[in-house]
Amino acid sequence: MTTLDFQIKTKELIDGLKGVCANYGLGNDGNEFKIITQVFLYKFLNDKFAYEVKQLDEKLANAESWEQAISEYSDNDYEMLLLQLNADTAKLKPEHLITNLFSKQNEADFAKTFDDTLRDIAINNNDIFSVKTAGGAKVTLFDRLSEFISDTSLRDDFCRAMINKLTGFSFEHIFNQKFDFYATIFEYLIKDYNANAGGKYAEYFTPHAVAKIMAAIMVNKPVQNVTCYDPSAGSGTLLMNLAHAIGEDKCTIYSQDISQKSSNLLRLNLILNNLVHSIQNIIQGNTLLNPYHVNEKGELEKFDYIVSNPPFKLDFSDFRDDLDTKENNDRFFAGIAKVPAKAKDKMAIYPLFIQHIMYSLNTGGKAAVVVPTGFITAQSGIDKKIRQKLVDEKMLAGVVSMPSNIFAATGTNVSILFIDDEDKGNVVLIDASNLGETIKDGKNQKTVLSESEEKKIIQTFNNKIPEDDFSVVVNYDDIKAKNYSFSAGQYFEVKIEYVDITHVEFEDKMNGFKSNLTTLFAESTELEKEIKKQLEGLNYE
Missing domain, CATH: 1.20.1260 (Ferritin)
Known part of the structure; x- marks a missing residue:
C-alpha cells in the first residue's frame, strides 16, 4: 500500500x-x-x-x-x-x-x-x-x-x-x-474543530504556508539541542513546522495556551510528529498572567527560538490590572492597553505577547510573530515603542507583509515580524501583498501562495535580495529616518519614466487636453443652470 x-x-x-x-x-x-x-x-x-x-x-x-x-x-x-x-x-x-x-x-x-x-x-x-x-x-x-x-x-x-x-x-x-504526511493528516483530523467559533478564546489555525515561511527563515543553518517556545501555541502548527526545520531529535518544545482544547490538540500533534518527549512542557494556562516556564531561580525561562500567532484583539479587562505591576515593568516595557469604556473585546492584546516574546528570548535567539499589518506603521503608542526598542537594540531581522485574506477566517491583513538577537546587520522588508491566488474557502475568500512564491519570499529574505516593488534591504539609521516604519512600501524608490516626444506630438496632446477641459466646463455650466432652475421651482407646501 x-x-x-x-x-x-x-x-x-x-x-x-x-x-x-x-x-x-x-x-x-x-x-x-x-x-x-x-x-x-x-x-x-x-x-x-x-x-x-x-x-x-x-x-x-x-x-x-x-x-x-x-x-x-x-x-x-x-x-x-x-x-x-x-x-x-x-x-x-x-x-x-x-x-x-x-x-x-x-x-x-x-x-x-x-x-x-x-x-x-x-x-x-x-x-x-x-x-x-x-x-x-x-x-x-x-x-x-x-x-x-x-x-x-x-x-x-x-x-x-x-x-x-x-x-x-x-x-x-x-x-x-515524514512530517508532511502527518501534517496533512492532523489538519484533516481537526479541520472542523479549530476554527473561530466566536468564543472568548477562539483558536485560529495558522496556514501551513505562513508556518513554513516562518520556520524556513528562522532556521537557515543546522543547530543542535535548542529550545523552541510558543506562548500562544494553539494546536501547534508553528511549533511543528519549526521542529521539522530543526529536526525533531534536535529540539525540545515548550508552550502555553489558555485553551484546554488547544492544549489537547497540541498533545496529539506532538504524538503524531515524534515529539512525545516534549509533552511534559505543554502547559494549559494564561501565559500573560501566569507564565509557567521559569528557571531554578524563579525567573522566566529564556528560549532559543520563539514562534507565535497570538490573538490580536481580546477582552482582557478582567485581569488587565493584575498585569500592571512593578514585577512586570521590564517584561511589559512599552505598556499595557487601557480598558476602553466600550468595545472591550477590541482591546489590543498582541502587543503584550510581542513584549513577552522579546523578554523571553535567549541571548542570540530568534523569534517570528504574526502581527496585524497596522502594527508596522503605527505612529504612536505601545506599537511604536516596541518598534523603537527593536531598532535601537538592533534586534529587528525584518518583516514580511503577507497578502490579504491569507487567513480565511479573518479579514485582518497580517505581517510576520522577525526578531534576531544575534544578527545585527541590515534589515529585510518584504511586501508580498501582491502574491497568491484567491480561492473560495467555504463562505470566505482565501489567498493561497504557490510553492514558488513561498520559495521566493524565503530566498529573498535569507539572501537579503532587494527587488523593485517587492523587497528592500535597509539599515537601522534608514528605519529611524522613516519614523521607525517597518513597511517595505515606504522605502521603495519612486520612479518617473520619461518618454521622448516631438514638438508636434506635444502640441497635439495639449490641444487634446484643452478640448476635453472646454467640453467638461461647458457641461458643468449647463448642469449649474439646471440645478438652479430645479431649486427655484421648489415651493413650501
Missing part, C-alpha cells in the same frame, strides 16, 4: 468516526472533537505499540496473530519487553489492544469496558502523555467517552460502532513517514 493509499484510508477512518458521532446525535456537538481525536489517538497508539514490539521480537513479527502471541508472554518477559520500548511509545497491556475490545463487544456493559480500557491506558502512561495546567493539575490522555452520550441505553452500541471502525487496516507501515 502506498503513502497516498494510507492517507486515503486514514481520512476514511476519520470520516467514519465522524459518521458514528453523527448517527448518535453528536455531530457538531461540543464534545465531538474529543471523541474523534481520542479514538483516533487510541488507534494510533495501538498500532505504534504493535510496530515497536515487532521490531523487538522477531517471533511477534512472524506470528499469525501477534496479539495472541504477546498474550502468552510471562509477566517477567512482558515487563522486559515494555522496558525496551522507545520512550515515546505507550506501554499497553494485552487487554488494552483493539483486538481484545473487538472480541468483547457483545458482552454486557461494553461501554464501561471501552471507557475503562482507555482510562487505564491514560493512567499507566500519565507521566509521558499528560498535559499540565499552570496550577499543576494533569490533564490525562483519555476521557470516559461513552458518557458524552446522554441516553445511557445507546452507549454500548455507540462504543461498538467506534471499535468496529478501528479494524481493517493498520498504521504500522507508515511510522517511517
Whole structure:
C-alpha cells in the first residue's frame, strides 16, 4: 500500500468516526472533537505499540496473530519487553489492544469496558502523555467517552460502532513517514474543530504556508539541542513546522495556551510528529498572567527560538490590572492597553505577547510573530515603542507583509515580524501583498501562495535580495529616518519614466487636453443652470 493509499484510508477512518458521532446525535456537538481525536489517538497508539514490539521480537513479527502471541508472554518477559520500548511509545497491556475490545463487544456493559480500557491506558502512561495546567493539575490522555452520550441505553452500541471502525487496516507501515504526511493528516483530523467559533478564546489555525515561511527563515543553518517556545501555541502548527526545520531529535518544545482544547490538540500533534518527549512542557494556562516556564531561580525561562500567532484583539479587562505591576515593568516595557469604556473585546492584546516574546528570548535567539499589518506603521503608542526598542537594540531581522485574506477566517491583513538577537546587520522588508491566488474557502475568500512564491519570499529574505516593488534591504539609521516604519512600501524608490516626444506630438496632446477641459466646463455650466432652475421651482407646501 502506498503513502497516498494510507492517507486515503486514514481520512476514511476519520470520516467514519465522524459518521458514528453523527448517527448518535453528536455531530457538531461540543464534545465531538474529543471523541474523534481520542479514538483516533487510541488507534494510533495501538498500532505504534504493535510496530515497536515487532521490531523487538522477531517471533511477534512472524506470528499469525501477534496479539495472541504477546498474550502468552510471562509477566517477567512482558515487563522486559515494555522496558525496551522507545520512550515515546505507550506501554499497553494485552487487554488494552483493539483486538481484545473487538472480541468483547457483545458482552454486557461494553461501554464501561471501552471507557475503562482507555482510562487505564491514560493512567499507566500519565507521566509521558499528560498535559499540565499552570496550577499543576494533569490533564490525562483519555476521557470516559461513552458518557458524552446522554441516553445511557445507546452507549454500548455507540462504543461498538467506534471499535468496529478501528479494524481493517493498520498504521504500522507508515511510522517511517515524514512530517508532511502527518501534517496533512492532523489538519484533516481537526479541520472542523479549530476554527473561530466566536468564543472568548477562539483558536485560529495558522496556514501551513505562513508556518513554513516562518520556520524556513528562522532556521537557515543546522543547530543542535535548542529550545523552541510558543506562548500562544494553539494546536501547534508553528511549533511543528519549526521542529521539522530543526529536526525533531534536535529540539525540545515548550508552550502555553489558555485553551484546554488547544492544549489537547497540541498533545496529539506532538504524538503524531515524534515529539512525545516534549509533552511534559505543554502547559494549559494564561501565559500573560501566569507564565509557567521559569528557571531554578524563579525567573522566566529564556528560549532559543520563539514562534507565535497570538490573538490580536481580546477582552482582557478582567485581569488587565493584575498585569500592571512593578514585577512586570521590564517584561511589559512599552505598556499595557487601557480598558476602553466600550468595545472591550477590541482591546489590543498582541502587543503584550510581542513584549513577552522579546523578554523571553535567549541571548542570540530568534523569534517570528504574526502581527496585524497596522502594527508596522503605527505612529504612536505601545506599537511604536516596541518598534523603537527593536531598532535601537538592533534586534529587528525584518518583516514580511503577507497578502490579504491569507487567513480565511479573518479579514485582518497580517505581517510576520522577525526578531534576531544575534544578527545585527541590515534589515529585510518584504511586501508580498501582491502574491497568491484567491480561492473560495467555504463562505470566505482565501489567498493561497504557490510553492514558488513561498520559495521566493524565503530566498529573498535569507539572501537579503532587494527587488523593485517587492523587497528592500535597509539599515537601522534608514528605519529611524522613516519614523521607525517597518513597511517595505515606504522605502521603495519612486520612479518617473520619461518618454521622448516631438514638438508636434506635444502640441497635439495639449490641444487634446484643452478640448476635453472646454467640453467638461461647458457641461458643468449647463448642469449649474439646471440645478438652479430645479431649486427655484421648489415651493413650501
